[in-house]
Amino acid sequence: MFAKLLLVGAALLPGVALAGHAEEDWPEPIKEYYTGQVLFDRLEISRTDEEKNAAVWDMMAWYGGDYHRVVFKSEGENIQDDGKPTHLESAELMYGYLVSAFWSLQVGIGTRGELSSDSSMENYAVVSFMGLAPYWFEMDNSLMLNEEGDVQFVSETEYEWQLTQTSYLQPRVELTANLTESEEYQRQSGFSNLRVGLRYRHEFSREFAPYIGVYWNSALGNTADRLEHMDQDTTETGWVIGARVWF
Structure with missing residues (x-):
């Protein structure tokens, strides 16, 4: 037995010796390369409890x-059919830096508002901390500062519960605070909006996965008080049908 160990050690010694004398100018085993992706996480049609239809997109x-x-x-x-232009919730161009194995810090500029010729867009600076939290929760936390000094925080959290090799159940929570x-x-100060959704998704391929789902949306705090004062609804429920697409 001892002789066998000596033979194994002797066989490994040349490799150890060579590994210890690697030259500094030797090329890396894997060269750095650049790639990209376009992902539509939500590309859907929603219908509210008031029988209103909306086309929604959420992409990166x-x-x-x-x-x-x-x-x-x-x-x-x-x-x-409401006679109003498309509402752009956000359009952001950012630089992202990987700060750890699962988290990226993103800094950039953005704009939002009604997409019409006579509307005034709101421009802002944005800092996002995006990544994978413990227990596989996907998070995107953004802090926005507009030209007037108004500050808003938006946190989006998703979780994918794999049911089969090709189907998933995905809860989603979005919280907005001014x-x-x-x-x-x-916009009123304090927590202003909470949106909770649940989608069932089936992958026909990795690049194309249709889904169906439901959601519940509620105004909070001072925002809800203002809507009630104006005799407007503070909650909304509905269902969605769409697809998750990437290329």
Whole structure:
């Protein structure tokens, strides 16, 4: 037995010796390369409890390497037959840096508002902390500061519960808080909105996965009080049908 161990050690010694004398100018085993992706996490039609239909999108595109990336995010909706233009919830161009194995820090600029010729868009700076929390919760936390000094925080959390090899159940929570009050954009200070959704998704391929789901949306705090004062609804429920697409 001892002789066998000596033979194994003798066989490993040349490799150990060679590994200890690697030259500094030798090439890396894996060279850095750049790639990208366009992902529509939500591309859907929703119908509310008031029988209103809306087309909704939520997408992210990025290009770069492991640590440095250019990131573009956009969300918005168009309520059908209401006579109003498409509402752009956000369009953000950012630089992303991988700060750990599962988290990326993103810094950039954004704009939002009604997409019409006579509307005034709200421009802002944004800092996002995006990644995978313990127990596989996907999070995207954003802090926004507009030109008037108004500050808003938005946190989005998703979790994918794998039912089979190709089907998933995905709960989603979005919480919005206004750190300051804004008269110009009619935003009240404090927690302002909570949206909870649940989707069932089936993958026909990795790149195309249709889904169905439901959601519940509620105004909070001072925002809810203001809507009640204006005799407007503070809650909304509905169902969605759409697809998750990436390329």
